[in-house]
Amino acid sequence: MAGDRTMTWQSIRDTIMLRIRDRTYPPGELIPNEADIAAEFGCARATVNRALRDLAEEGFLDRRRKAGTRVIEAPQRKATLDIPQIRREVEARGQAYGYRLLARETGSAPAELRARLKLPEAEATLYLESLHLADGAPHMFERRWVVLRTVPAIAAADLAAVNPNEWLVREAPYTHGGMEFHAEPAGAAAAALGCAATDPVLVMERQTWLHEAPITYAREHFAQSYRLCLGL
Amino acid sequence: MAGDRTMTWQSIRDTIMLRIRDRTYPPGELIPNEADIAAEFGCARATVNRALRDLAEEGFLDRRRKAGTRVIEAPQRKATLDIPQIRREVEARGQAYGYRLLARETGSAPAELRARLKLPEAEATLYLESLHLADGAPHMFERRWVVLRTVPAIAAADLAAVNPNEWLVREAPYTHGGMEFHAEPAGAAAAALGCAATDPVLVMERQTWLHEAPITYAREHFAQSYRLCLGL
Known part of the structure; x- marks a missing residue:
């Protein structure tokens, strides 16, 4: 050289x-x-x-x-993960991305969500259920709550045309957040994913904040064939 | 400011x-x-x-x-993951780390491993089964194969005293590798983890290379309470 x-x-x-x-x-x-x-x-x-x-x-x-x-004697090796942006991830594998909005409801936040995002009792949220497809087959089923106080504009958004993740990335800036992965039975996601309710699936939970204000919490169930990959 | x-x-x-x-x-x-x-x-x-x-x-x-x-219009946000070093991860939560070597056998690589690491038919490997504990409770069950041609010194290592991951980090340099996460039933890991064979658990697969030479492939089943966490 x-x-x-x-x-x-x-x-x-x-x-x-x-x-x-x-x-x-x-x-x-x-x-x-x-x-x-x-x-x-x-x-x-x-x-x-x-x-x-x-x-x-x-x-x-x-x-x-x-x-x-x-x-350094014992460097802590880090792995870097591209945050899965569902469309890019599907398209990067050469598959056609598809999306269907399954449910959309405004209401007060359920207890579990209030605890997680530290919300008051009557906090108004937009609840969304969506299915993301790869070559027409179920890829990921998402349940998401958006805090309307923080992101009022989403009330008027056409979320049948643009998926909630892409809308939020574009319209709702965030300062920090976290992701967690675990395994659980597909349960209520089974019908959308086309598997049995007892089939184990990978679940990603994601939440973001804009400074002190909670933005959203999403719970995503991935199809059984999905692999979360990281380079070392 | x-x-x-x-x-x-x-x-x-x-x-x-x-x-x-x-x-x-x-x-x-x-x-x-x-x-x-x-x-x-x-x-x-x-x-x-x-x-x-x-x-x-x-x-x-x-x-x-x-x-x-x-x-930039649409920056790709990245999440960084500290590679789980099992002892540090357990101790970081204020729990006592424990380790038990359950099995150790030398033999030729099974077909699935040969395909994954592109090994010849008669490749000699060291097979290891270990259980990692947090405050005495099962935390992770690991099955691992080490390619003896690449890491001959492991044949003489006292792996009842030092866990294979820590031994390899110290003794077997690597240049690159990959990790994958998915969900599956605990299956053969159930007895070690103290759960039912049908219980869904998070599985991490990890493999590393030193330039062109394969080092190791590990398949780790985590206890059901485990969460893989990443900051955004």
């Missing part, structure tokens, strides 16, 4: 990352200094510096001004 | 991120220029530049030398 002037800092970072992973640069040991790495790759020291800074920020390297750069 | 000289580039990045999320800086729109942001926060332009570069690399901003910096 020496002499290749097209090296970007990202490619140098990836190469160093591989050397950390395969222990060419072992845990706890000093790695070569910036000037030596720059000479090896035939690039500017600033490019190496940028790569090392990134790896330090991600927790793989410990950089000390005089003592040099060491590989 | 103006005049606060302790602002780091990370805190400026986080503040700008919040403004993108709550649409103070709306999708598709120009954000203030570096000099104006630096003046607002009372910091150096280089600090703002670092923050904006990071947000551009993460796909939230589009920076053009002359046209200025715009918020």
Whole structure:
């Protein structure tokens, strides 16, 4: 690779990352200094510096001004998950995405939802039930509650044309949230998913907030063939 | 915040991120220029530049030398998952971690494993069955195969004292891998987990490689109370 002037800092970072992973640069040991790495790759020291800074920020390297750069002993490896945007996920597999709104009701929040989002007794919510399809077959069944106080505009939205997730992504900014996965029997989702009520399915629960204001809570049951995949 | 000289580039990045999320800086729109942001926060332009570069690399901003910096229209939000290291996960919840090795056998790889890791017919593997406990209660049941050609040292490891995951993290470097989650009936894992064979449980499959060489494939069944949690 020496002499290749097209090296970007990202490619140098990836190469160093591989050397950390395969222990060419072992845990706890000093790695070569910036000037030596720059000479090896035939690039500017600033490019190496940028790569090392990134790896330090991600927790793989410990950089000390005089003592040099060491590989962290036990880095916590992280896996990154693209938040499943259902249409993109289906289309990325080369399948046609479809969507059907099954139910839409305004009412006060049920007790379980009030506890989860810390809502007062009479909080008005929009309840939505929808089915998402891949090549015409059931892919995911979603039950969702939207807090009308936080997102009043959804009351007038045409959710038969645009699915609630896409509408919210576009219209309802959020600052933070959380997702949880577990397994449970398909239960009331079985009819929509075309499986038995006792069949185990993956369930994703998702909730988001705009600063202190609760936006939505969704409970999504995936078809049995679904796999949630992450790279390491 | 103006005049606060302790602002780091990370805190400026986080503040700008919040403004993108709550649409103070709306999708598709120009954000203030570096000099104006630096003046607002009372910091150096280089600090703002670092923050904006990071947000551009993460796909939230589009920076053009002359046209200025715009918020990307539909950023793909990412969720980050700490790879569950079973002991840390249990201890992080304030519970005592326990571990029992239930089975250990050397043999040739079963057909399903050979297909998954692209192994030849007679590939020798070490098969391990283990139970991981939280406060003495079953937390996760693991079946794992380790390719002896790639990790010969594991043949002599004391895996009753150190669990296979921790041994591999310490002794067997890997370059890449993948994880998949789905739901299935507890089946053969039911006895170890103390549930019924028909009870739905979350299953994690994980495999890793060192460059082209397969290292391990693990199939982990989690107790019914387990939740895989991710922040948004």
